[in-house]
Amino acid sequence: MNTVCPRDAAELAACVAEAGAQRMPLGVTGLATKTGLGRPVKAAAHLDLSAFNGVTFYEPQELVLSALAATRIETIERLLAEYDQELAFEPMSFAAIYGTGAGTLGGCLMANLSGPRRIKAGAARDHILGVKAVSGRGEIFKAGGRVVKNVTGYDLSRGLAGSFGTLAIVTEVTFKVLPRAPSTVTLVLQDLAPQRAISALCSAMGAPADVSGAAHLPLFAARALGFDHAITALRLEGIPPSVTERFDRLAARLVDFGRAERFETPDSAVLWRAIRDVIPLATEAQRIIWKISVAPTNGPKVVEAVQREIFAECLFDWSGGLVWLAIEPCADAAEKVIRRAVAQNGGGHATLLRAPADVRARVPVFQPQPPVLAELARRLKHEFDPYGILEPGRMAAEV
Amino acid sequence: MLARRAEIIAALREIVPGEGVIATQAGLRAYECDAFTAYRALPMVVVLPDTVAQVSAVLAYCHANNVKIVPRGAGTSLSGGALPLGDGVLLSMMKFNRIKEVDFANRIVVAEPGVTNLAITRAVEERGFYYAPDPSSQIACSIGGNVAENSGGVHCLKYGLTTNNVLGVEIVLMTGEIVRLGGRHLDAEGYDLLGLVVGSEGMLGVVTEVTVRILQAPETARALLVAFDSSEAAGASVADIIAAGIIPGGMEMMDRRAINAAEDFVHAGYPREAEALLIIELDGPAVEVDNLVLRVEAIALKRGATQCRISQSDAERLTFWAGRKAAFPAVGRISPDYLCMDGTIPRKELPKVLAGMRALSERYGLRVANVFHAGDGNLHPLILYDANNPGELDRAEAFGADILRLCVEVGGVLTGEHGVGIEKRDLMPAMFTDVDLAYQIRVKCVFDEKHLLNPGKVFPQLHRCAELGAMHVHAGRLAFPEIPRF
Numbered sequence: 001m002n003t004v005c006p007r008d009a010a011e012l013a014a015c016v017a018e019a020g021a022q023r024m025p026l027g028v029t030g031l032a033t034k035t036g037l038g039r040p041v042k043a044a045a046h047l048d049l050s051a052f053n054g055v056t057f058y059e060p061q062e063l064v065l066s067a068l069a070a071t072r073i074e075t076i077e078r079l080l081a082e083y084d085q086e087l088a089f090e091p092m093s094f095a096a097i098y099g100t101g102a103g104t105l106g107g108c109l110m111a112n113l114s115g116p117r118r119i120k121a122g123a124a125r126d127h128i129l130g131v132k133a134v135s136g137r138g139e140i141f142k143a144g145g146r147v148v149k150n151v152t153g154y155d156l157s158r159g160l161a162g163s164f165g166t167l168a169i170v171t172e173v174t175f176k177v178l179p180r181a182p183s184t185v186t187l188v189l190q191d192l193a194p195q196r197a198i199s200a201l202c203s204a205m206g207a208p209a210d211v212s213g214a215a216h217l218p219l220f221a222a223r224a225l226g227f228d229h230a231i232t233a234l235r236l237e238g239i240p241p242s243v244t245e246r247f248d249r250l251a252a253r254l255v256d257f258g259r260a261e262r263f264e265t266p267d268s269a270v271l272w273r274a275i276r277d278v279i280p281l282a283t284e285a286q287r288i289i290w291k292i293s294v295a296p297t298n299g300p301k302v303v304e305a306v307q308r309e310i311f312a313e314c315l316f317d318w319s320g321g322l323v324w325l326a327i328e329p330c331a332d333a334a335e336k337v338i339r340r341a342v343a344q345n346g347g348g349h350a351t352l353l354r355a356p357a358d359v360r361a362r363v364p365v366f367q368p369q370p371p372v373l374a375e376l377a378r379r380l381k382h383e384f385d386p387y388g389i390l391e392p393g394r395m396a397a398e399v
Numbered sequence: 400m401l402a403r404r405a406e407i408i409a410a411l412r413e414i415v416p417g418e419g420v421i422a423t424q425a426g427l428r429a430y431e432c433d434a435f436t437a438y439r440a441l442p443m444v445v446v447l448p449d450t451v452a453q454v455s456a457v458l459a460y461c462h463a464n465n466v467k468i469v470p471r472g473a474g475t476s477l478s479g480g481a482l483p484l485g486d487g488v489l490l491s492m493m494k495f496n497r498i499k500e501v502d503f504a505n506r507i508v509v510a511e512p513g514v515t516n517l518a519i520t521r522a523v524e525e526r527g528f529y530y531a532p533d534p535s536s537q538i539a540c541s542i543g544g545n546v547a548e549n550s551g552g553v554h555c556l557k558y559g560l561t562t563n564n565v566l567g568v569e570i571v572l573m574t575g576e577i578v579r580l581g582g583r584h585l586d587a588e589g590y591d592l593l594g595l596v597v598g599s600e601g602m603l604g605v606v607t608e609v610t611v612r613i614l615q616a617p618e619t620a621r622a623l624l625v626a627f628d629s630s631e632a633a634g635a636s637v638a639d640i641i642a643a644g645i646i647p648g649g650m651e652m653m654d655r656r657a658i659n660a661a662e663d664f665v666h667a668g669y670p671r672e673a674e675a676l677l678i679i680e681l682d683g684p685a686v687e688v689d690n691l692v693l694r695v696e697a698i699a700l701k702r703g704a705t706q707c708r709i710s711q712s713d714a715e716r717l718t719f720w721a722g723r724k725a726a727f728p729a730v731g732r733i734s735p736d737y738l739c740m741d742g743t744i745p746r747k748e749l750p751k752v753l754a755g756m757r758a759l760s761e762r763y764g765l766r767v768a769n770v771f772h773a774g775d776g777n778l779h780p781l782i783l784y785d786a787n788n789p790g791e792l793d794r795a796e797a798f799g800a801d802i803l804r805l806c807v808e809v810g811g812v813l814t815g816e817h818g819v820g821i822e823k824r825d826l827m828p829a830m831f832t833d834v835d836l837a838y839q840i841r842v843k844c845v846f847d848e849k850h851l852l853n854p855g856k857v858f859p860q861l862h863r864c865a866e867l868g869a870m871h872v873h874a875g876r877l878a879f880p881e882i883p884r885f
Contacts, residue, residue, distance in 0.1 A: 142835055
């Protein structure tokens with residue numbers, strides 16, 4: 001397959017315009033860390049964006065950073081750390097799940113990445129300020145700007161979040177950045193069953209403790225990280241006296257759930273990175289992984305419903321609202337079981353995050369939409385990519 | 400269209416019986432403008448539906464009969480977002496005023512669009528929760544309107560805008576189809592259509608239900624009232640605070656004219672001779688707030704603050720805010736009329752923009768007072784004028800447009816909170832090329848191909864959807880013939 005490496009937006013636009021004229025489907029990558037995510041795409045040619053690399057604008061006092069889309073996350077994070085700042089949405093790395101890595105800043109937006117801190121700070125889509133992009137028509141356009149308070153026109157930057165390159169190819173992204181907390185402490189409760197654990201997490205989220213991570217690892221997941229019992233973890237970040245006081249108050253509030261243990265850095269950071277990257281479930285490489293998004297209190301019910309029918313290991317994040325499931329390989333990825341469990345327990349959505357390519361070709365990877373929503377998605381796709389050349393079929397058969 | 404008025408009114412009365420259809424002159428007049436009062440127009444008819452089924456039927460009827468429709472919440476828009484069309488229906492959503500559900504465990508509230516912003520906080524405050532985005536009009540503005548405008552407020556640097564706090568909506572499309580986007584869970588399952596709907600100024604659909612996230616209120620809040628003898632010093636302090644890794648709950652600035660107007664009105668104890676006043680609010684756990692207060696004080700003094708007061712009680716904190724909260728009506732006392740502008744700039748450009756405004760003020764012969772969301776760079780220049788003086792409104796508008804162009808020039812944007820509406824429609828080309836605007840209009844085409852929903856807002860030129868269509872390859876020639884090909 002042909003690979004083209006455009007050097008800048010103008011070249012990229014010309015490539016895309018030509019591909020459109022020839023109705024030639026394109027695969028697009030930055031560092032190719034997420035090629036395992038989504039339905040397999042039958043591309044006739046490959047656009048490699050690795051030349052779109054470099055920070056173009058960074059003003060710590062303005063809390064803004066712009067970079068070309070294929071700039072490595074690791075590069076960005078190192079630069080931000082020098083100024084005690086960070087990407088507050090804590091983008092996950094796919095090192096464990098796919099054996100790849102953290103990917104690019106543009107990829108963060110395209111996959112709408114986030115990590116445990118999503119419950120407090122939001123996801124990539126909540127931190128995007130502006131984009132420059134090339135549409136499937138080969139036209140260069142921009143949206144948004146460099147400031148947080150911006151309601152000028154429709155929010156196309158956010159509209160591109162989670163679109164996996166199927167609407168437009170972003171060439172430059174501008175994100176809000178925030179101060180990094182000077183210290184972190186994790187409150188850990190042990191040996192709680194999922195329902196009880198999520199009750200503890202939700203209670204903590206309802207306290208004025210400013211929790212920035214709320215996760216539960218049942219025994220299997222906890223063992224994978226070296227613990228003997230299920231682990232329920234709450235992260236507190238801030239200045240040391242604040243963190244200590246909040247820890248004490250939270251421990252007192254949660255006393256009915258058990259004795260609170262205290263994890264400091266570096267153990268605390270290692271734990272949250274493992275949760276962020278789903279390490280406890282991902283290391284059994286043959287297992288299929290689902291990512292499920294529900295109302296927090298429904299998380300345990302969904303898992304119970306699934307486990308009544310099939311074997312599944314799980315990990316809860318976002319105070320129960322994010323459920324990761326790992327199941328044994330099977331031809332249909334247990335799709336019916338899992339999506340039914342979600343539908344019958346309050347609703348939400350399930351994404352088939354890791355599975356062999358032939359399974360992903362057969363089973364809907366992203367949550368199937370009701371007809372009216374599917375039609376809106378099709379129309380949006382058609383407006384931005386009328387010839388259907390950008391990653392066709394990556395998200396659904398018609399987009 | 401106007402000839403069909405009687406027919407349209409009759410059809411609407413079939414859908415919404417009784418008082419839900421208003422067709423008398425006197426009745427229509429109440430809806431002739433929103434808070435952008437310089438522009439008024441009587442709608443053809445006003446409809447106030449009670450149920451989602453009625454909303455759906457009204458839109459479906461309008462779609463089938465090519466009747467334009469303008470949705471309206473509380474009518475607090477400062478950009479003319481709910482300005483009616485003489486040949487269109489005005490759809491008021493204010494009967495949708497119930498809070499449907501409060502779920503403390505999952506920390507969400509489900510509300511109808513006509514519920515006021517503050518009413519959501521009121522519904523959850525007994526358990527220590529609140530809804531974070533707090534526009535100044537929160538006592539009156541509707542949550543549906545907040546969704547349309549992606550409203551902000553003093554606390555949005557720390558807690559986000561509406562779009563960061565809405566988890567789901569039920570929305571009726573122009574065809575009458577009812578759609579749910581999002582819900583009680585985080586993240587979209589596919590395209591972020593909810594992200595497109597929030598801030599779409601009532602042009603993509605009519606919201607009939609909103610699911611928002613609520614937060615536990617911070618344990619405490621303290622404020623600093625800091626005076627400077629130059630806006631440069633105040634601006635430098637703001638930059639230093641952010642550089643120190645401090646994100647205040649709120650950080651506001653007022654210039655000398657605004658300070659004195661406020662002081663005349665509410666006697667909050669503001670220092671009248673200050674060139675710039677900063678009100679900084681720090682919230683969180685007490686031990687953290689106490690630490691931050693000292694650090695902010697040190698920063699302000701280092702930058703030459705002429706006065707620095709720290710609130711010792713919640714009552715005192717509220718008096719610090721009293722003048723700022725009364726700033727707009729205070730300015731309304733010193734001038735028969737004023738135009739409230741809304742633009743955002745990178746914070747560091749403030750001295751330059753203030754200097755630019757002083758020059759423009761002289762050129763136009765009109766005074767301006769400034770209230771500035773220093774935390775996020777959102778400016779509210781208040782241009783003082785007298786509508787009774789011929790030409791003064793025009794001059795004020797021209798002055799305002801020049802301010803917004805200056806905002807864009809220094810790397811900012813045309814509107815931070817109030818939306819484009821009709822007010823800034825013609826300035827959109829200052830920020831976006833035709834191609835940029837075409838992609839926004841394409842989104843409109845996805846949701847409302849006939850352009851019947853709130854037409855004439857946001858975009859300076861209407862393009863029929865088909866016009867935006869085909870790609871052109873002129874005479875077989877392609878651009879950039881020398882680059883590598885497939």
